[in-house]
Amino acid sequence: MGPRHGKELPVKGPVLSAEFHSTHTILHTDGLLPPTINTLGKCMTLRFDIHGNSAYEEVTRNDILTTIRIAATSVACEANDPDGTRAPVHVMSTSPQRRSKPHSRIRQVGDTAVEIPTVHMRDIRKLDKMFSTSNEPSITVRQQAILVNCDPVRAVIMRDCCFVFLPDGTDSLIAHLKSNFKLHIADASAFEFAALEAILATICCIFSTQCKQVIPLGRSALEKMTKDESMSELESLRSIKNSMSVLESQLGGMRRLLMTLLENEADLHMMYLTKLCEDPKLAQDLFYIDTEDVESILELYLQEIFSSQTRVALMAQNIVNTESIVMLKLDSKRNFLLSVDLSLTLLGTLIAMPTFIVGAFGMNLNSHIQDTEYVFWVVFALCGLFILVGYVVVVKYLKQQGINMSWTY
Structure with missing residues (x-):
């Protein structure tokens, strides 16, 4: 593992120097992304420099870890006290002496020490999708590094470069990243903010x-x-609803991430990698740094994420409402079929009762009733009248009980 709590361990592993970049950069002849080949633990990344230029590189997690530790060590060495011993890298919140920030939110932080944690291999490993235990997005701030784990973008931002891990089938993602880096690199106050804004803009563009x-x-x-x-x-609507649920979950995770980051006073100050490199003494009291720049970036994309989440939520609610209407229509059709079935069953029952009388007259036993004139028509009329009156009486009774026997749909 790496250095922990101010203890400096010897740095092992290769350093991503200019020679390493020149020998490990792989470019396709037509300018497209080469196939992702994982050899000896290496993974394909897209490296951006401070000018927004990009190049494909195969690196290992240990290469990334070593580069971050060297950058953090160089900053810590500049902050050493005169006798050559390293000053502890932590932040003391001095609220009475804190400079006022008229354009940024003021948070109440007690007089506590806030240590800037060093990067460890477990932090880099979390950027690997194979080792990720959760799809919940995260932005982790370490010494001289910002680790972004927001699907589909997983990146390591430093003060002078940015490594974006490339999964398979990411041609559109690469195009968005390149254009956004070129767009935001000129107006940013520091490279880390340009990289962060480019990544957030890419994520918002993908969600949109x-x-x-x-x-x-x-x-x-x-x-x-x-x-x-x-x-x-x-069935097609069910598939669309599932896609919307996944998208809404991703948007909700990004919104929670940005809101949590905006409320984390220490992380906001630790994100100023360039200022901490130029003036390492600021590490003794990070709260003298005005966080207006990073807050404005996070708030801008928080609104963008909230807008997309609202659109998806409204559409999902429309689907739920439409499903309710469709179910009501199906219930109405079912009730109509039940009414028809009940009516026919009632008629069958009423017809079966006179049939018993007709069967009695049809027996071979001699009753002499057949000798009576017009008795056939009298019996037939009584049977028909019984069926008609019985049906009307039963329907009226059921209607009084709240059961509609109408065939109108």
Whole structure:
């Protein structure tokens, strides 16, 4: 493991120097992403420099860890006291002496020491999808590194470079990353904020694209369902609803992440990697750093995420409402069929009772009733009248009990 609580261990493993970059950069002849090959624990990454230029590199987790530790060690050495011993890297919150921040939120923090944690292999390992125990997005701040684990972007941001781990089939992701890095690199006050904003912009763009793909499909399926064109749309709507649930879960995770990060006073100050490198003494009291820049970036993309989440939530609610309407229609059809079935059953019962009388007259026993004139028509009329009156009486009784026997649908 790496250095822990101010103890410096000797750095082992290769260093990502200029020579390493020149020998390990793999570019396809047509400019596209080469196939992802995992040899000796290496994974394909896209490395951005402070000018926004990108190059493909195969690196190991140990390479990334070593690079971060060297950057953190160089900053810590500059903050050493005159006798050559390292000063502890921690933050003391001095609220009475804290500089006022008119444009950023003021949080109440007690007089406690906030240590800047060093990066460890377990932090880098969490960026690997194979070792990730949860899909919950996270942004972890360490000494001279910001670890971003927000599916589908997993990156390590440093003060002078950024490594983005590339999964398979990420051509569109790469295009978004390259354009966003070029777009935000010129206006950012520090490279780490340009990289963070480019990554957040890429994630928001991906979520927005997914919303534009899923929402029209859901709306079309809802229109077909309301028109009763085909009940097979229920299966297609179920698939769309599942996609929306996944998207809504991802958006909710990103929103929780940004809100938690905005409320974490220590992490906001520790994200100023460039300032801490230029003036290592700021590590003794990070709360002198104004966090307006990083807060404005996080708040901007928090609103963007909230907007996309609202769109998906409204569409999901429309699907739920439409499903309720469809179920009501199905219940109405079922009740109609039950009414028809009950009516026919009642008629069958009423007809069966006179049939008993007809059967009695049809027996071979001589009753002499057949000799009586017009007796056939009298019996037939009485049987028909019994059926008609019985049906009307039963229907009226059931209606009084709240059971509608109407065949109107």
